[in-house]
Amino acid sequence: MNTVADRLRPLTGHRLFWPALVLVVMIAANTVYRPGFLAVEVKNGHLYGTPVDILRLSAPLILVALGMTLVIATGGIDLSVGSLCAISGAIACLHISGAADQNSPATVATALALAFGAALVLGAWNGVLVAVIGIQPIIATLILMVAGRGIAQLVTEGQIITINSGPYRAIGLGSFLTLPLAILIALAAALLVAAFTRRTALGLIVESVGGNAEASRLAGIRSRRVVFLVYVVSAACAALAGFMVTANVSSADGNAAGLWIELDAILAVVIGGTSLAGGRFSLSGTVLGALIIQTLTTTVYAMNISPQTSLLFKAVVVIAVCLVQAPAFRARFRRRRRGVEPGPAAPQREKEQVPA
């Protein structure tokens, strides 16, 4: 027993082991409940099936969570991403709806550029509030979370803007090489963010600022710039997600688009193993976390759990996932099961500072 555990340690010790295990267990449970769960078929050159749907629907969450990961790694949080989804979607749809030819690629491109630019400006606003003025991130971004819905309503003038644009709809529903375009976009964004942080020193600097801001300052890191930057990146990711959300339904609803996505994104980041206290971050963990959440949402629908209890069900699963991932919880569980045998050596506590 022990030797097996020892041999598996390199695997179980990997920081992505537990989120990956959770995802596998979830898929297995679904397959048992509904044997056709994993079935995928090709129709008209497109892949169809529940796994494909999960991938497609998780794309916006993956995007938002990527930006959120960087923000959280600096020790901050960005609550405004849901509103930013709504604003960017609304601006894009408004521009398209006013155009003579909604199917013209040029129109869609202009719409995307306009909306993306607006999101960058709003991200910069968040960045200035946090990095320059020094407002606590949760308050600074709460401003735009609340006000942003109002801005989206202003853009749509309180209406739901419906569009009929093939190229725009493709962002959410199209496919490329049989795969959903949305997940390819999200994947590309993930690779881009990974390159942006790990191929440059940005990732290290973000982790350093999140791990010990004062030490980083004294090491010469211009932490303000870095903090500013991550809020802009987060807004850019949210804008992309906003395009997808509105493209899925070919309409922009200032109230409903991206509603509560910030909370799912924070959850995805945490499940992926990035601490809310800042510091080390894991982009692949975040992507896994987002997939777990989307799988869970799909499961809730697939299992015909009544809408009244679905949120409760989700909450229970999320708590279980978090507990399974917590080393302290696992250690306690192991101790109890084995009786007297002491658990793994507790992480060495910093030596107590001897008071003067």
Added chain:
Amino acid sequence: MTGDRPVLTMTGISKTFPGVRALHDVDFRLFPGEVHALMGENGAGKSTLIKVLTGVYGTDAGTVTLDGEQVSFTGPMQAAAAGVSTVYQEVNLCTNLSVAENIFIGREPRRLGAVRWGEMRRRARDLLARLDLDLDVSAQLGTFSLAVQQMVAIARAIDVRARVLILDEPTSSLDAGEVAQLFRIMRQLRDEGIAILFVTHFLDQVYGIADRITVLRNGALVGEYRTGELPQFSLVEKMIGQELDVLERLDEQQKRATVALDGQAPLVDAEEVGRRGAVAPFSLRIHAGEVVGLAGLLGSGRTEVARLIFGADRADHGQVRTDGARSPLRTPIHAIDQGIGFCSENRRAEGIVPELSVRENMILAMQAARGWLRPIPRRRQDELVQKYVEALSIRPANPELPVRNLSGGNQQKVLLARWLITEPRLLILDEPTRGIDVGAKAEIQKLVVQLSDGGMAVLFISAELEEVLRLSHRVAVMRDREMVAQLTNDDTLDADRVMRTIASGTPREEVTR
């Protein structure tokens, strides 16, 4: 003025923390109607003694008697109820509550569960009147100065019919006028028969108010003295002590002052640099290849000098220039660009990034200087890290380990490496050898000599005079947040003379012993 029977006696107190003997067989007594100063350097055991007294810590051995009865408090609240009240260095009151609420928080006068606000305000006014303070007790505490807040804390402490009042560094953030105000109140309370235990790092204040002094060093009692019978020089000597030097001698007998400066231009020129509330304006020139030591007691402004030169704090007076810089240095980045490195004394809070690896911690300053768009190639990182892991014999020699898993001495070496990698022209080392074992200490000292021989300037700060004298070409002496002297480390300079300078504030004046 002093009663004949002590109100409080502590006998044979010992306290051990894992790996550290914080107190060993310490006796302490406190008479009614006296101000008793508890003195000692960092780590001497002052705070531990107070925490043992007020029940924050238990003891391993020893007894505490209050009014002849043996007591053993389980916490500050219980101690306060028995008449032993403590006012801590950081005013731990709520600035967003009113003065009256702060005084009575947790023990508000009540009737049928409802707070009697009128009664509370009246009693608060009476209490403050006893301290000759006339405040609007319904105003928010935060609207008053720190000194007044400190006095409100004292009012809160003495309300519980205190017989013993413990003031743990109450003056560290007060200016001269505020200190005088505090002392007036302390004298008044003393005359009412309260025994006051006073902890401070300011020598002048001890001689200004204390009747009696107890000195601790390295967790042991050095002695109890009447203030009038203990000259300042002797006090400093007793606090610092003259420990046997277990470290190997470096540069046997050769005094370090022999470096010829040849009238070369200073590398770093600090001109009348100062910051209100931190350190009085000072001027200091540091030349290439020179080790300048900063000596002084804890809280004398040593660290503040270092932080101002590095730009970690902004100076509000004067400016620091380097020979290459067109503009004065204001922030750490400016200083780093000009080739200055700063190893903070506060390793954990201002040095390491605990969860990052040894390698990442080491390259941090260099990477910051290059900017995030120009990452250091991984192979170059590995080379640099390998070089310094070997050169400084960092253990365990695994650069991918999180730095928090290393011992204090090895963390210190990682921080040294962080700066050495940037190839600085001036390296500021603030207490680089504190809290690390003897072996690592000797290695770091050797390194300082090597670096300065190689042309690097070093500003070396240490509480240990021996160490400062062994390494420095010049010694700048700090006293009560003022740079009082800069002494050349020639044959005439010894620990005695530095201590006398610390005690008296003037380098030459002989103090009667």
